[in-house]
Amino acid sequence: MTATVIDGKAFAAKVRGMVGEHVATLKADHGITPGLAVVLVGEDPASQVYVKSKGKMTVEVGMKSVEHRMDADVSEADLLAMIDTLNNDPTIHGILVQLPLPDHLNSDLVINSIDPAKDVDGFHISNVGLLGTGQKAMVPCTPLGSLMMLRDHHGSLSGMNAVVIGRSNIVGKPMAQLLLGDSCTVTIAHSRTKDLAAVVRQADIVVAAVGRAEMVPGDWIKPGATVIDVGINRLDAPEKGEGKTKLVGDVDYASCAAVAGAITPVPGGVGPMTIACLLANTLTACCRAND
């Protein structure tokens, strides 16, 4: 079997197009422009790339984009004061603090200082609790984008066996909650799971979110299963030339695509959907604020 490739890039463009149409209507009919503020602490190169890309796409859908860069040695008090200002700014509907933060800052404290209604990452403890109890929450963008692709491909997910590999607060745990909400039978596997290969072989849906390059081989995949690859890992690629790198996911794409029924590529799968969902969450936050 050769897997259907789930085109996250095209799907994300469609989602951004729909968000853009809503933004235009909000502006024309109500004079409201959704605003997203991104706070970046320090100089981490990968974070700078993500933040730049988020800012560009925010503007492209017609939203206001604000970027606050703070020095790597910023005090916690100064960062909390910045968040407080954004919490009280009526032109800002979404706030995202780019992670990871430098070690001297308490990430939980910082995230929980964001107004939950503006927490477009869905990381605030209130949103985590709302999602876990099936209530109206801000849903983390990467799991939300992954769920949208799964629903689009399968229609109903009811009764499917889903294995999420990885138990992070950002992806693994919320992904499991969302799949449970769609009536999957969900297993969260992790580094201590016994016989991971056997666990993954039971899955109709595999979500790989471990952050280890090409860790899942094709012989772990049940024939016909759907594979969602959340990983973004940079590997040296000497075959492309001196000093060149390539992006790979958490699954070994070639061997998994030979067995799976459907698979997301890296790049061009989950990544673009994450930013599209960030914009969708910002629009949602704006609409709720003006309800």
Ligand code: GUN
């Ligand atoms: N760093 C890597 N992924 C994310 C994300 O989804 N949100 C934030 N705030 N930081 C990240």
